[in-house]
Amino acid sequence: MAEKLLEIKNLKQHFNVGRPNMVKAVDGITFDIFKGETLGLVGESGCGKSTTGRTIIRLYDATDGQVLFNGEDVHGRKSAKELKKFNRKMQMIFQDPYASLNPRMTVADIIAEGIDIHGLAKGKKDRMERVYSLLETVGLNKEHANRYPHEFSGGQRQRIGIARALAVEPDFIIADEPISALDVSIQAQVVNLMKKLQREKGLTYLFIAHDLSMVKYISDRIGVMYFGKLVELASAEDLYNSPIHPYTQSLLSAIPLPDPDTERTRKRISYDPKVHNYSENEKLEMREITPGHFVYCSEKEEKQYKAQYAK
Secondary structure, eight states: OOOEEEEEEEEEEEEEOSTTOEEEEEEEEEEEEETTOEEEEEOSTTSSHHHHHHHHTTSSOOSEEEEEETTEETTSOOOHHHHHHHHHHEEEEOSOTTTSSOTTSOHHHHHHHHHHHHTOOSSHHHHHHHHHHHHHHTTOOGGGTTSOGGGSOHHHHHHHHHHHHHTTOOSEEEEESTTTTSOHHHHHHHHHHHHHHHHHHTOEEEEEOSOHHHHHHHOSEEEEEETTEEEEEEEHHHHHHSOOSHHHHHHHHTSOOSOHHHHHHOOOOOOOGGGSOOOTTOOOEEEEEETTEEEEEOHHHHHHHHHHHOO
16 A cells, blocks of 8 residues: 655644734645656646645644644654754755746755755765766756756756756655646756656646646546635546536536547536535535545545446
């Protein structure tokens, strides 16, 4: 049985934007991530997926709930030493390769920043050898080390961001829409690089994106978010071939197909939350409809889904 690396339990991230307004960006989600897998997290803009990633890595303090990494509570009280150790094991690749790199630092200093903080290099020579090795790992070369971020394309900058994340030898990487700011021709290169690094280094990913076709390509399992809630979680194949929640069906129906004839006649599915018609006393939770396939629904819907999707 696969070993759990990360356990998310009833995680909430609420932002007070002025009384009486409260934005429930993440509203009580629960899921696990297993060692060596890629969990894709998808949903439309504003659904809370990026906030989920930032809360997991403690860029935001959680409003409620738990994040357990290797059994340790990420949001519990920690000393500076403990936080430093945690920060080495969990890294993030950011969405914007233009804004996430310091324009005043050379590529070598950007990549080596984590190496310096954690004291991983034995000296200046070892430091530069590590930088050169990381550049080569992400498809760049050592001549790039003394250049500045503005001298690189978007795809190259994202590779630098990946090298920076790898520099401290993490176990887990949160990739927050790492390809959304890149040209389509470059996106596949970056995703293929991430898959290659995962195989070679045994990495575990949380891959956050809104491009459903690319998420299917890289992910083992996929979670779908809607307005702060996780509404469906299943293997990539199951989710695409047998979507259950009406919102997931709506998202998948919006993916364009390469066949013009099929595309002309294909019907889009629009999602209306009123389709559920919940009563006040109905309990909504993630329920297993088919093995490994979970849907956020009521007990009544669970029975309907099981009758409809029973295999």
